[in-house]
Amino acid sequence: MIEVKELRKSFGDVHALDGLTFSCPAGQITGLLGPNGAGKTTCLRTIYGLLQADTGAALIDGIDAQQDPLAARKKIGIFPDKFGLYERLTAREQVMYFARLHGMDSTRAAAATQQVLERLDMVAIADRRATGFSQGQRMKVALAQAIVHQPKHLILDEPSRGLDVMSTRILRDLLRELRSQGTSILFSSHVMQEVAALCDQVVVIAKGKVAAQGTPQELCELTGESALEEAFVKIIGTDEGIAA
Numbered sequence: 077m078i079e080v081k082e083l084r085k086s087f088g089d090v091h092a093l094d095g096l097t098f099s100c101p102a103g104q105i106t107g108l109l110g111p112n113g114a115g116k117t118t119c120l121r122t123i124y125g126l127l128q129a130d131t132g133a134a135l136i137d138g139i140d141a142q143q144d145p146l147a148a149r150k151k152i153g154i155f156p157d158k159f160g161l162y163e164r165l166t167a168r169e170q171v172m173y174f175a176r177l178h179g180m181d182s183t184r185a186a187a188a189t190q191q192v193l194e195r196l197d198m199v200a201i202a203d204r205r206a207t208g209f210s211q212g213q214r215m216k217v218a219l220a221q222a223i224v225h226q227p228k229h230l231i232l233d234e235p236s237r238g239l240d241v242m243s244t245r246i247l248r249d250l251l252r253e254l255r256s257q258g259t260s261i262l263f264s265s266h267v268m269q270e271v272a273a274l275c276d277q278v279v280v281i282a283k284g285k286v287a288a289q290g291t292p293q294e295l296c297e298l299t300g301e302s303a304l305e306e307a308f309v310k311i312i313g314t315d316e317g318i319a320a
């Protein structure tokens with residue numbers, strides 16, 4: 077379980093997080109939805125221990141991500157918004173590097189890497205350098221890096237931004253499979269369709285706070301709207317920064 081408790085973070089006069097509180101249960105996909113600048117990335121970076129909050133806590137199975145970021149990170153896979161691949165390394169080397177970073181010895185890292193390459197149908201490209209990889213192939217490398225240590229929690233920052241239809245489908249299928257295996261998944265988005273298609277729970281954030289929370293159905297009921305898109309607009313008070 078990921079628990080975010082009363083997180084506050086300011087950058088100068090900007091209150092990026094303003095008492096943000098929510099949790100992501102195991103075996104569920106939680107969508108963090110909000111307009112541009114709502115605080116989504118700041119929240120995810122804090123959970124991953126990359127950013128120190130001013131006050132509040134992010135707990136990963138009870139481990140405080142700010143006090144013990146390394147222990148917290150072992151439990152989390154992260155799929156970043158930009159895939160920073162090492163162009164001169166092969167797909168296998170890139171994934172193996174992450175396995176080693178997570179503390180596996182070389183034998184275990186090689187086995188875990190092979191397993192994830194097979195799972196993501198990447199064996200054919202495993203020993204090619206990243207230079208020249210298509211966008212979908214790059215995405216698969218980033219995904220393989222995120223899950224090679226079999227994390228119980230997966231965090232994705234706007235996962236389908238810039239992905240083509242095929243890559244988006246591969247990603248969605250994998251997220252559903254991981255959910256069925258009990259992984260808690262948290263992703264940020266401002267794309268309505270993605271959230272509606274995948275999420276068990278939606279946390280709508282605006283100005284660093286939770287504006288509403290519930291299943292897509294509950295959010296519709298809460299606002300008296302039949303379409304999710306209209307419900308979001310009503311909750312946030314504007315359609316700025318939200319994509320259909």
Ligand SMILES: Nc1ncnc2c1ncn2[C@@H]1O[C@H](COP(=O)(O)OP(=O)(O)OP(=O)(O)O)[C@@H](O)[C@H]1O
Nearest residue numbers: 087090092110111112113114115116117118119266
């Ligand atoms: N390092 C930083 N320095 C100064 N301000 C920052 C910094 N990081 C974030 N902010 C500000 O904090 C607010 C929240 O930013 P954040 O990136 O978390 O929003 P977001 O919801 O992820 O937005 P988007 O959907 O546009 O990516 C914004 O006003 C942003 O300009």
